[in-house]
Amino acid sequence: MPNSFQIVVCSSLVPDPLQTLEPVAGPALKNEMMLPAVLDPWAACSLYEAAALAAAHPGSKVYLVAMAPKAKLQQVMMTVAQKVPFELVALDGPLGGFTDAQSTAAALAEAIAAIPALDRSKLLLFGGWESASRGAGVTLQTAGELLGITEQFQGVDQLTVRDDGQLEVLERVEGGRHQVSLCQGAPAVFGWATGNLAEPRNSPQMGMANMRGITPALMKAKPVKLDANGLSYVSAAVPKQTRETRLVRDMPAEEIAREIVAWMAE
Amino acid sequence: MATFLPQVGAMLTLPGDAVRQILWRFSDRFDLQMLVQSARAVARGQVAHMVAAGERNTHEWTPAKQQMMEAFDKAGITAAFMEPEQGGFIAGPKNLALGLAAFELAWVDGGAATASLAGFLALAPIHERGTLEQTAHYMALAAPPQPGEDRKVRRGAFALTEPIPYVGVDTGILSGRLRVAEWNEGQEPLLHVEKRGRFITNIACADFVTAAVESGDPRIKGSCVVILEEGDPGSFDRGTPTKKLVHQLSSTGDPIFSLTVPASRIVGGYTVKDGVIVPNFSHGEIIEAVFRRTRVTVGLMTSAKLLSAVEPVIRYQRGRFRGAESIKEGSLRYEMGIQQREDALQRLVDVWASGEASASLGFAAARLFDDLDPLEREKTALLAERGIAGGRAEMKAMREVEAKAVALLSGDLVDARRDELASDPLVQYALRDAAANVLCPATKLWNTGEGTRMMREAVSLMGGYGITEDCPGFLANKWMDAQLEATYEGPEAVQRRQLTITMTNEVFLAQFKAWTKEMRAIASERPGSGACTLATAMTMWLWTLNYTQHATDADGNKLYHGQRQGVTFALADALCWLLAARCQILDVEELEARGPLDAVVAEDLPATLQFLRDLCHVQSARASGEVSRICAELVYGYNRHPAWDAEGHKACFLSDELDEYEGFIPGLGAVATDVIGVSGSHPVKAGPCAGCAGSLDFLHLQNKLATCLTGSRLAKDRAAGTVSKVMIPEALDYPQ
Numbered sequence A: 001m002p003n004s005f006q007i008v009v010c011s012s013l014v015p016d017p018l019q020t021l022e023p024v025a026g027p028a029l030k031n032e033m034m035l036p037a038v039l040d041p042w043a044a045c046s047l048y049e050a051a052a053l054a055a056a057h058p059g060s061k062v063y064l065v066a067m068a069p070k071a072k073l074q075q076v077m078m079t080v081a082q083k084v085p086f087e088l089v090a091l092d093g094p095l096g097g098f099t100d101a102q103s104t105a106a107a108l109a110e111a112i113a114a115i116p117a118l119d120r121s122k123l124l125l126f127g128g129w130e131s132a133s134r135g136a137g138v139t140l141q142t143a144g145e146l147l148g149i150t151e152q153f154q155g156v157d158q159l160t161v162r163d164d165g166q167l168e169v170l171e172r173v174e175g176g177r178h179q180v181s182l183c184q185g186a187p188a189v190f191g192w193a194t195g196n197l198a199e200p201r202n203s204p205q206m207g208m209a210n211m212r213g214i215t216p217a218l219m220k221a222k223p224v225k226l227d228a229n230g231l232s233y234v235s236a237a238v239p240k241q242t243r244e245t246r247l248v249r250d251m252p253a254e255e256i257a258r259e260i261v262a263w264m265a266e
Numbered sequence B: 001m002a003t004f005l006p007q008v009g010a011m012l013t014l015p016g017d018a019v020r021q022i023l024w025r026f027s028d029r030f031d032l033q034m035l036v037q038s039a040r041a042v043a044r045g046q047v048a049h050m051v052a053a054g055e056r057n058t059h060e061w062t063p064a065k066q067q068m069m070e071a072f073d074k075a076g077i078t079a080a081f082m083e084p085e086q087g088g089f090i091a092g093p094k095n096l097a098l099g100l101a102a103f104e105l106a107w108v109d110g111g112a113a114t115a116s117l118a119g120f121l122a123l124a125p126i127h128e129r130g131t132l133e134q135t136a137h138y139m140a141l142a143a144p145p146q147p148g149e150d151r152k153v154r155r156g157a158f159a160l161t162e163p164i165p166y167v168g169v170d171t172g173i174l175s176g177r178l179r180v181a182e183w184n185e186g187q188e189p190l191l192h193v194e195k196r197g198r199f200i201t202n203i204a205c206a207d208f209v210t211a212a213v214e215s216g217d218p219r220i221k222g223s224c225v226v227i228l229e230e231g232d233p234g235s236f237d238r239g240t241p242t243k244k245l246v247h248q249l250s251s252t253g254d255p256i257f258s259l260t261v262p263a264s265r266i267v268g269g270y271t272v273k274d275g276v277i278v279p280n281f282s283h284g285e286i287i288e289a290v291f292r293r294t295r296v297t298v299g300l301m302t303s304a305k306l307l308s309a310v311e312p313v314i315r316y317q318r319g320r321f322r323g324a325e326s327i328k329e330g331s332l333r334y335e336m337g338i339q340q341r342e343d344a345l346q347r348l349v350d351v352w353a354s355g356e357a358s359a360s361l362g363f364a365a366a367r368l369f370d371d372l373d374p375l376e377r378e379k380t381a382l383l384a385e386r387g388i389a390g391g392r393a394e395m396k397a398m399r400e401v402e403a404k405a406v407a408l409l410s411g412d413l414v415d416a417r418r419d420e421l422a423s424d425p426l427v428q429y430a431l432r433d434a435a436a437n438v439l440c441p442a443t444k445l446w447n448t449g450e451g452t453r454m455m456r457e458a459v460s461l462m463g464g465y466g467i468t469e470d471c472p473g474f475l476a477n478k479w480m481d482a483q484l485e486a487t488y489e490g491p492e493a494v495q496r497r498q499l500t501i502t503m504t505n506e507v508f509l510a511q512f513k514a515w516t517k518e519m520r521a522i523a524s525e526r527p528g529s530g531a532c533t534l535a536t537a538m539t540m541w542l543w544t545l546n547y548t549q550h551a552t553d554a555d556g557n558k559l560y561h562g563q564r565q566g567v568t569f570a571l572a573d574a575l576c577w578l579l580a581a582r583c584q585i586l587d588v589e590e591l592e593a594r595g596p597l598d599a600v601v602a603e604d605l606p607a608t609l610q611f612l613r614d615l616c617h618v619q620s621a622r623a624s625g626e627v628s629r630i631c632a633e634l635v636y637g638y639n640r641h642p643a644w645d646a647e648g649h650k651a652c653f654l655s656d657e658l659d660e661y662e663g664f665i666p667g668l669g670a671v672a673t674d675v676i677g678v679s680g681s682h683p684v685k686a687g688p689c690a691g692c693a694g695s696l697d698f699l700h701l702q703n704k705l706a707t708c709l710t711g712s713r714l715a716k717d718r719a720a721g722t723v724s725k726v727m728i729p730e731a732l733d734y735p736q
C-alpha cells in the first residue's frame, strides 16, 4: 500500500507525576514499584501521534515496545490499551529512572529487530525525545542507530506526510521556534516532544479489543537484564522546592500578580 | 499465653489498584480494570471540575450536567450495563462491574454516580423482566453509538415513588393508574396511564420512563410496570426540579404523566384471560428483582466516600502547621502536624476501617449476585423441565432444596452425599439466594447509615476546612450526599424490614453458623485478625436471635415479631456490623493468599497485610461492641425492673437465710446488697437490683467477648502509627 507505515513506539513507565518522589540509595526511587505508574508522558504523546498517522494511512500498523516490570506494565495497560489501537511488544525489565541508556537502547533495538514480519523499509521509530523519569535524551537515538536508521529527528512536534510520500518534520529549536525539515520517507527516527494531539478518551471497548493481543504479549514478555556499563551515580536528588510564605491582608489581586511576575523574573 | 508475631515495618504507600484488585477479586478481570480506569478518568477529570466550579449550586439541568452524561457514554460507563451484542464490552453478569463504576464516580461525587446509575435503574425492569423485543429495543436505544454511528443516546428514568400520601417506604400502595383507552377486537389494546412521580432521578434528560402503576380498570388485573415515552400521545411533563441539598449533579423532579400507550409497553408482556389483561409481572415482582441488585451499588457509593477521605485528611493533618514562622522545616511539628496527636490518628483509623469494611461487604454482595444470576436462570430452567413454574409449586420444590442445603452445611453427611448435594445447582442457588437476600439489604443499610456517621467524623478531622466548598476531596458534600444514599432506593426502614425476614431464613442461619466456624478457624491461625472477637460476637448474635424468638417480655408478649421493630430492627442492625467485619477479614485473607503472586503487591505485602489486618481488628472490636450493646439491651431490656413484691423478693436473700449461709460462706453478708429483713424490711430504694435476674449463658458470652477484645487497641495503636508514616502523593489527583 502506498504510504503505509510500520510505526514502532518505544516507551517506558514512570511514576504518576503527582506522587512523592524520594531518591534512596541505589540509587532508586523510594517505593517506586508500589507507586501508581503511567506511560512516560513524552512517549505517550508519540503513541497518540502514531495512532493518528496510522489511521490516516490505511494499511499502517502501530507497535508499542515497552520495557518495565511485567506486573507494572499490565497495570498501566489497563489505561493505555483504552486509548488507541496497537500491538504490544513487552520486555520484562527494570523501571527506567537509573538504568543505562545504552543498554536500554540495545534491548529495545533487539526487540524491534525480532518483531515478526516487520517491514523495515516502512519503519518509523517513535518515542519521546527524553523521558520524564530521567532525561537522558539518547535512548531513542541510540536504538535507531543500532537498527541502522540514520534519518533522525528530535523534539518533534509535527509530522506531515506529503502527497509525494516525503515527510515534513517540525522540530523544536531554541526560542520557541520550529525547524522544518524534509525527509525522503521511512525508515526514520522521531523523538517526539508533545505533538499536537490531546490525550484520547478512554474507551473500554477499544481496550478489550487491544487486550486480545496484549495479554499474550505480556505472558511471553522476555526478561531483560540491563548492563550498567560502568555507570555509577554520585548522588540523586529531586529539584529543590522553595517555599516562601507571607501573610498579607487586603492586597488587590493585580498587586499580587505583579509581585509574582517580578519574583519570577528574578 | 503470648503470641509472637514477626515484626514488620509500617505500610509504605496507600493501597494501590493492584492491592484493591486482589481484595475485591478482579485481578484477572481486565474488562473491569479498564472500566475502573475509564470511570476514574471521567470522575477525577470532568466531574471534579464541575464540582470545583460550583455546578452543584444549581438545581437546574445545565449544559455541563448534560455533557457529563455524554462523557459517561463516551467513556464506556453507559455501555457497562449492556451485553456485548448490545454494544457493551462486559460479558456475563454485571453487578461487580456497576459497583466498581459507581465506586469510582462516587469517589469524587455522589450525584455523578447517581446520574449514571439512574439510567441503569430505568432499564433494569426491562433487563430483568422485559420481553425479548422490549429488551432488544430499549437496550439498543440506550446504547452509546458505535464508531461511525450517528445516533442520539436515549436515556431513561424510573418512576415508582409518588407524591405523599402514596408510595415511599411502602411501595405496595400506588396511586398511578392504568386504564383501557381503546380495545378493538383482534387489536393491541391502547392503555391510558396517569402517573405522578416524586423525586424521580434523571427526569430532566429522560426520553423514556419505566413507571409503576396499578389497574384502575376491571379489564386490567393487578399492577405492572409500564414504559412511557416522550412523544406518546398525551402529556409528558417533567415537572419542577427538586430543590435537593445533595447529589446536585443528577437531575431530580416531580413529573406528571398522562399518556396513551399500546399494551405492548407493559414490562414483561401480558396475557388476555376472559377479556381481562393480565400482566405477566406485577410491579412488586419487578421492583424486587431490580432493587435487589441496584441497592448494593448504592451502598458502595458511600464506601467510596469514606476511603476517599483518607488521603485528604492525612495531607491536612500533616501540613496543618506548615508555613508558620516559628515552625521550622524538619521539626516534628512541621513534619507531622496534627498527626503528633494520638486521637487524630486513631479517629482516622476508625474512618478508614469502616470504609474498608463497607467496601468489603458491598463488593462481596456484588460478586454474590454475579454468581447468583446464572444460577437463577439455571434454577428456572431446571424447575421448568420438571414442570414446575412459579407460585406454590416452586415454593414447595424449593423447600426441599433448602432442606438439602441445610443438610449440606450440617457437616453430618457422608462424603458421597455431600459431593452430590454440593454439585447440585439448585442447592447452590438456594445457598447463594439466602445469602444474597441478607447481604443486599445489609450493604444498603449499613454502608450508607454507618457510612454517613463516619463521614461526619471524617469532616470533623478537617476542622473548619471540612465544611467548606474548598475542602479537598469535597468531604462536606460527601457527608450530606451519604444521607441521600441511605434514603433513596428504599430507606433504612425498608432494609431493616427485609432483614427481619431474610435473616431468620434457615438456609441463611445455617450459613451463618458455618461462617462463625470459619472465623474461629482463621482466629486460631491469626489471633491478631479480629476473627476471634468476631466469632464470639456472631455467637452472641445468634444466641440473642434465638432467645428473642422464644422469650417474651415482662407482659408476656413475643419479642421477635414483625411488628416489634424495636427488637427485629435492632437485631438487623447488629447483624450488619458482623457481616461487614467478616467480609473485611476474608478480603485480607485473600490478599495474603494471592498477594505473593503479584510482583507489585508482593513488594510491601507483609506490611500491607499487617496494616489491613489491624484495621480488621479495630473494626471487629467496634462491631462486637455494637453487637454486645444491642444484644444486652434486648435480653435484659424487656424485663421489668423488680419491685419489693413477692416476685422481686425471689431474687433476694432473706436476713435469717443469710445468717445461716454466713456459717459456711464467711463474708457473704458483707457483699449481699438486697436483703429482706424478718419484718419484710428492705434497703431504701425503689426495688432490688435487676442484676440478679437474667441469663447466665448470655453473661458468659459477654464475658468471653470482653476478653476476646485482647489486642484490639494494640492493633489500633499500630495502625495509627502507620497512618502517621505512610507515604501519600504530593497532591490530590482531582480535579485533574
Ligand SMILES: Cc1cc2nc3c(=O)[nH]c(=O)nc-3n(C[C@H](O)[C@H](O)[C@H](O)COP(=O)(O)OP(=O)(O)OC[C@H]3O[C@@H](n4cnc5c(N)ncnc54)[C@H](O)[C@@H]3O)c2cc1C
Pocket: B118, B157, B158, B159, B160, B161, B167, B168, B169, B170, B198, B199, B200, B201, B202, B244, B247, B252, B484, B487, B488, B489, B490, B491, B492, B493, B565
Ligand atoms: C434525590 C432523590 C432521588 C430519588 N430518585 C428516585 C427515582 O429515580 N425513582 C423513584 O421511584 N424514587 C426516587 N426517589 C424516592 C425515594 O426512593 C424515596 O424518597 C424513599 O424510598 C423514601 O420514601 P419517602 O421519601 O416517601 O419516605 P417515607 O416513606 O415517608 O419514610 C420516611 C421515614 O418514615 C419511617 N417509616 C416509614 N415507613 C416505615 C415502616 N414501615 N417501618 C418503619 N419505619 C417506617 C422511616 O423512618 C423512614 O425513613 C428519590 C428520592 C430522592 C430524595
